[in-house]
Amino acid sequence: MSKIAIFGNYIYYDNKIVRDSYLLIENEYIAGIEKNINKNDYDEVIIKKDSAIFPGFINTHTHLPMVYFRGLADDLPLMDWLQKHIWPAENKWLSDEFVYDATLLAACELIRCGTICANDMYFYSKSIADALIKAGVKGVIGAGVLDFPTKFAKNLNEYLNNAEKLIDRYNDNPLIRVAICPHAPYTVSPESYKECIKFAEKHNLLIHTHLAETEWEINEIKNKYGKSPIQLMNEVGMFDTKAIFAHMVHLNQNEIELIGKKSVNISHCLESNFKLASGFAPIKDMLENGVNVTIGTDGAASNNDLDILAETSTVAKFHKAFSKDATALNAETVLKMLTRNAAKALYLDKMGIIKKGYYADFIVIDLNKPHLQPIYNPISHLIYSTKSSDITDVFINGKHILKDGIITTIDEEEILEKAKYWSNKIKNEN
Ligand SMILES: CSC[C@H]1O[C@@H](n2cnc3c(O)ncnc32)[C@H](O)[C@@H]1O
Numbered sequence: 001m002s003k004i005a006i007f008g009n010y011i012y013y014d015n016k017i018v019r020d021s022y023l024l025i026e027n028e029y030i031a032g033i034e035k036n037i038n039k040n041d042y043d044e045v046i047i048k049k050d051s052a053i054f055p056g057f058i059n060t061h062t063h064l065p066m067v068y069f070r071g072l073a074d075d076l077p078l079m080d081w082l083q084k085h086i087w088p089a090e091n092k093w094l095s096d097e098f099v100y101d102a103t104l105l106a107a108c109e110l111i112r113c114g115t116i117c118a119n120d121m122y123f124y125s126k127s128i129a130d131a132l133i134k135a136g137v138k139g140v141i142g143a144g145v146l147d148f149p150t151k152f153a154k155n156l157n158e159y160l161n162n163a164e165k166l167i168d169r170y171n172d173n174p175l176i177r178v179a180i181c182p183h184a185p186y187t188v189s190p191e192s193y194k195e196c197i198k199f200a201e202k203h204n205l206l207i208h209t210h211l212a213e214t215e216w217e218i219n220e221i222k223n224k225y226g227k228s229p230i231q232l233m234n235e236v237g238m239f240d241t242k243a244i245f246a247h248m249v250h251l252n253q254n255e256i257e258l259i260g261k262k263s264v265n266i267s268h269c270l271e272s273n274f275k276l277a278s279g280f281a282p283i284k285d286m287l288e289n290g291v292n293v294t295i296g297t298d299g300a301a302s303n304n305d306l307d308i309l310a311e312t313s314t315v316a317k318f319h320k321a322f323s324k325d326a327t328a329l330n331a332e333t334v335l336k337m338l339t340r341n342a343a344k345a346l347y348l349d350k351m352g353i354i355k356k357g358y359y360a361d362f363i364v365i366d367l368n369k370p371h372l373q374p375i376y377n378p379i380s381h382l383i384y385s386t387k388s389s390d391i392t393d394v395f396i397n398g399k400h401i402l403k404d405g406i407i408t409t410i411d412e413e414e415i416l417e418k419a420k421y422w423s424n425k426i427k428n429e430n
């Protein structure tokens with residue numbers, strides 16, 4: 001058995017700040033917290049001076065391999081961006097090799113931003129899972145589903161077969177969970193959503209989809225089915241199954257109350273909504289109505305990064321201004337969205353809190369920086385002042401993945417070189 005003790009000045013243990021203590025880890029789990037320890041009882045004792053220790057972050061909506069399309073097409077609304085640029089690029093470039101290499105780059109960014117788990121939706125999902133396993137990062141790996149043939153699959157059966165293969169392959173993996181991802185109501189029919197629900201319930205999977213992202217989507221769905229995307233999803237049963245909905249920007253008061261009553265899980269992707277000019281999700285109202293709100297970056301081609309800490313800081317500040325209420329979404333609320341709410345939304349047991357018996361998934365922040373002194377409230381500092389570059393250490397399932405600023409599992413230099421190689425190919429051949 002491996003036993004590690006790590007000393008921190010502020011440890012967010014069981015959702016309260018504990019001062020000057022040792023956090024204890026046994027194998028992949030948190031074993032407790034103590035003011036004093038006998039150092040001989042541990043394989044490793046790590047002293048982090050001027051430090052704060054928080055639960056690792058969970059990014060609830062990503063398309064990880066899209067890091068290779070970062071900056072490829074900017075300053076466009078969603079449908080132009082997707083139809084004229086992103087879908088053609090995906091059709092041309094995606095392969096197992098491309099997706100694996102891109103996901104390693106994404107993993108470096110996730111680790112450096114304190115992310116211990118990403119809820120991903122994409123294609124070639126086996127390669128995403130394999131890259132995350134290599135990096136030591138957890139992932140809910142979603143197999144994308146569309147209603148039209150692509151190079152990834154010919155029909156719904158083939159899309160579902162892709163997911164079935166993932167289930168067989170990663171069933172017992174400690175880092176990976178599998179999900180099924182019908183893309184959106186404008187690319188997947190109500191009948192196909194129903195098939196996805198049946199499939200997910202049979203295999204006990206999470207369903208992950210985009211919903212109510214743009215006004216264009218609302219009009220398109222109203223024209224096609226005579227109802228809003230939220231009404232449509234309610235009718236097909238998507239709010240009565242294990243599911244998470246990315247975006248949820250355009251919904252009325254009745255719809256907010258409906259998803260609140262059903263404790264629906266949503267992934268709020270504010271910076272992507274900003275950049276694609278999609279609009280503003282009414283998050284304060286959703287929280288007040290009982291919706292389980294979590295935070296996602298979306299892909300790096302619409303954000304344009306995977307920095308979930310910066311995203312969270314923006315979420316906290318934006319919704320104060322948007323609701324003209326400075327008390328809205330305080331630092332503790334958004335920290336909860338980033339950790340506990342996210343673990344709950346993704347049905348991840350023993351995650352999201354630093355507590356005895358939970359997975360040892362946590363980050364260490366170096367507080368000895370001009371922008372982090374003095375300290376009155378470490379939670380305020382995490383949300384309003386800390387930059388991802390202040391994160392020195394990341395532990396995932398008890399493994400020291402970022403150690404004093406160095407990624408221990410994968411070769412970051414080599415990964416950056418690969419990114420240059422692929423981007424040169426894309427530039428020259430596009
Ligand atoms: C079903 S696999 C994922 C699919 O979604 C595309 N995508 C990326 N970002 C968004 C977004 O904000 N809204 C809708 N679709 C998006 C991605 O390019 C893949 O094709």
Ligand SMILES: [Zn+2]
Pocket residue numbers: 061062063210246298299
């Ligand atoms: Zn998305």
